[in-house]
Amino acid sequence: MTHAHVSYGIQAAYGLQVHPATVAAWELGEAFPTETELTALAGALWCSPGDLLGSPSTLREHRVAQGLAPIDVAMRISMDPQEYERMEQSGTWTGNDAQAAQLGDVLRLPLRALFEVTGRDAALAELLRSAVDTRWQAYVKKVGKLVPLPKPQLEGALKSLYADYQVRIAATLSRGAVADNAAVQAREFLDGIVHHFWDRVEGAAR
Secondary structure, three states: OOHHHHHHHHHHHHOOOOOHHHHHHHHHOOOOOOHHHHHHHHHHOOOOHHHHHOOOOOHHHHHHHOOOOHHHHHHHOOOOHHHHHHHHHHOOOOOOHHHHHHHHHHOOOOHHHHHHHOOOHHHHHHHHHHHHHOOHHHHHHHHHHHOOOOHHHHHHHHHHHHHHHHHHHHHOOOOHHHHHHHHHHHHHHHHOHHHHHHHHHHHHHO
16 A cells, blocks of 8 residues: 555545655654544554554553543543543553552553553562562562562562572672673663563563
8 A cells, every 4th residue: 555545545434634745754653643543544554553553662552552542441440531641641650559450451461561551660670679689589479469470480580580680790799891891781680670570570471
């Protein structure tokens, strides 16, 4: 399909006037469609909005990927629609734990994505940094309260993180450039600790 074909399809099916040059800009990533335009574009291309979004990262993108309106999500998680829209616009989750669980069900969010959109990554990162810096065994229960996963899976992930971090810390006891490089790697590892955690959890589940 040419850009003109897509433009015509959007207008014919949805009554939206979108210039072919705009469609080309969307394709190149130079411009982004509104939510209404994205829905119409998906219809013209015979796919879902989620197919066009790639890997959603924000709450809005996850909602659009499921083809739901803000009010639909708000009602299903027992939240005031205006509060939900403010939350989506600010990118800051203000709901409670029960609403977070409902959100995960409504938007079909994997646990990793649910943590990202509800802002619980910060609390998880704090626990994980302490776990790899001291005794990881003492943090299995604490992490388990935050992350509802089987205990063996959590133990495997924490043990692996601890081992990897301690290797980097041990290398900082060397001299010169080796120690400096190891220190940088250790800091980078801690900065990405949540990402490393989910990679290990998901790897163990495969």
